[in-house]
Amino acid sequence: MDYEPILPLRMIAFQILFLLVAIAVESSILRLRLRFGFQTSVQYTLAINLAAIVVGWVAFLVIEPLSPLEIKSQIISYILFDRLSLNNWNAPIGATICAIGVASFLVTFFVKLKGLEIIMRADGVWKLDEEDNRPAKRVSRDERYARARQGRSDTQQALSEFMDAVIQANAASFSAITLLLLLRYWVTREVA
Template identity: 40%
Template sequence: MILPLRAIACQILFIFLTIAIESTVIHRQLKITKRTSTYYAVSINLICVVIGWVIFFYIFQNLNPANLFKVQTISFIFTGRLIVDFGRDGIEPILVLSLVSVFFVSLFVKCQSLYILQRFKLLPVENLSLYEDVEHTRSERLIRYRVKADQNHAITIGHAISHAIILLILVFMVFLF
């Protein structure tokens, strides 16, 4: 059995980097404790990674073995490079479309997983008291909607920043190594 150690190391690096960035953004945007923001970031990112790898292996398993995308993916995972002049079938548009869809799907998964974890009381809604003090006349449902909207906004900002930094690291890795 061959292990893609480079891919595993990069995944671990990116998880730690993403958790650090997103927990900082969540802490500052939502004005909650660092511990709770770290719990939020760790939970949503681990759920997102697990779901992402399950989807990746499901799609990858159903590809045709002679498919250019499958060959290029295996090459990139094990060597960190795409095969140059392999077929010239235009893998770049597929790669860009895949990256954009991964960005939005992972953002959706993060927002929904935080909401679900809070609904099942697995994660606390720490900043709920801030809204209840200010808005006595509003119903609990509207307060929860506003909390969710603020949380989604904070997750979106952290997600965008972390993906931008990961993209820069990947560009440096491609050009330097």
């Protein structure tokens, strides 16, 4: 049986729309929180989002052939026809979608965090390791005591702010994309 190749143009268009929304939202947050320039924040955000998309599609293309036939039919029905088919997976589909959403958020956060760190190291902007390797200057006993009471070194504080900025940017872009998906669902439901 020969099959004709099908190009899911609607899915490609929405992937591009979601990429543009994520870049706009995340670059503004990273610019404010990490004090990048406009162009730098957009370039960094574009690079880490493209890396996240590649990782996501590779994971999808690895997992999809291993999934049961019922799930494959749901995936194909949703991607090509924008609706879920009726089969045994209709009842647990909500919990499955929520679990996939949480997992994709966490994996995307990790990819963006490590991707941004790698890009900043390659660009010579990453300064956190240099603070640990600087020569130790003579610090008074009172100053050491004050630092110990604070509980966090400057490097730990900077790393925490870096991680907070990336997770806020990721959460904001996921929220914006979720709102777009809900708006799309609401509009297509009204038309149908």
